[in-house]
Amino acid sequence: MQWQWENATAGAVAGFTTVAALHPLDVVRTRFQVNDGRYTQxxxxxxxAHALFSIGRAEGLKGLYAGFYPAVLGSSLSWGLYFFFYSRAKHRYQKGTEEHLGPGLHLASAAEAGALVCLFTNPVWLVKTRLQIQTPGSGARQPYSGFLDALRTILRDEGWRAFYKGLGPSLLLVSHGAIQFTTYEEARKFVITLRNKQRKDDNIVGDKALTSVDYAALGALSKFFAALLTYPYQVIRARVQQRPNTDGLPKYRDSYHAFKETLRFEGIRGLYKGIGPNLLKNVPASSITFLVYESVLRFLN
Incomplete structure (x- = not known):
């Protein structure tokens, strides 16, 4: 059996590169997402820009890179597993046929990969969220000293089930990856077909390979489209994953409660809090990710 290790390696390298370059924007996005002005202060x-400057001035580089370790671990693991499961699913659907996969099977492959990744990585994302919104003087609870301390404290105080808070929105966010990958695949096929048709019309022999600029542009386009459609799920997930109050009660009982309260007190705009830094981070991040992924994959092959 071919395990597509090249895809997993390329995905992990791409994920690490992305996080290292753009993590401060992720911190800003998470703080905007959870700041409802009621339960979270x-x-x-x-x-x-003001958030980046304020965090840097008040908390230094440590604040701008809060939750960096779980972000690197989670992103590298997520992208590695995602590309691995995605390529395996496509290989399975492709088996026995010479035809190219259509949008439906690309969507199914991406959804299957995303659901499996969620189960593996939800605890890491929960810790990342809590570390990113942990500010000096933000509460009476003893702050987590780091990733491992957060894992131990959550397990001791809240039990293992706490690691899967926000799993519902995370599974719904599988649609984000499915939309992104389907858009990427279909757009890539369209561009290749268009380029080759143009070369044929110009009587140029041979197929035209995509360039680094093409991969970067396609990655940005697919991320932008997916982000606009699925962003509210990210807001709900971040709010549900917050640390309980000092009395041990969660700020939001579950995802539905978070959605209802957000819509009630903040309206539709509340579901899109942090969309600015999210796009600033993830659109170029997706360009970097797909560019690095395709480059590493070509090198390994």
Whole structure:
């Protein structure tokens, strides 16, 4: 059996590169997402630039890179597993046929990969969220000293089930990856077909391979489209994953409660809090990810 290790390696390298370059924007996005002005009290930020400046001034580089270790671990693991499971699913659906996979099977492959990744990585993302919104003087609870301390404290105080808070929205966010990968695959096929048709019309022999700029543009386009459609799930997940109050009660009982309360007190805009830094981070991040992925994959092959 061919295990597609090249896909997993390329995905992991791409994920690490992305996180290392753009993590401060992820911190800003998470703080915007959870700051509802009611249950969570965080410093007031006017916009992304003000947030970056304020965090850097008040908390230093440590604040801008809060939750960096679980972010690197989670992203590298997620992208590695995602590309691995995705390529395996496509290989399975492709078996026995010479035809190219259509949008439906690309969607099914991406959804299957995303669901499996969620089960493996939800505890890591929960810890990342809590570390990112942990600010000096933000509460009476003893702050986590780091990733391992957070894991131990959560297991001791809340039990193993706490690691799967926000799993519902995470599974719904599988649609994000499915939409992104399907858009990427279909757009890539369209561009290749268009380029080759143009070369044929110009009587140029041979197929035209995509360039690094093409991969970067396709990655950005697919991420932008997927983000607009699925962003509210990210807001709900971040709010559900917050640390309980000092009395041990969660700020939101479950995902439905978080959705209802957000819509009730903040309206539709509340479901899109942090969309600015999210796009600033993830659109170029997706360009970097797919560019590195395709480059590493070509090198390994």
């Amino acid at each position: 965080l410093p007031y930020y006017k916009n992304t």
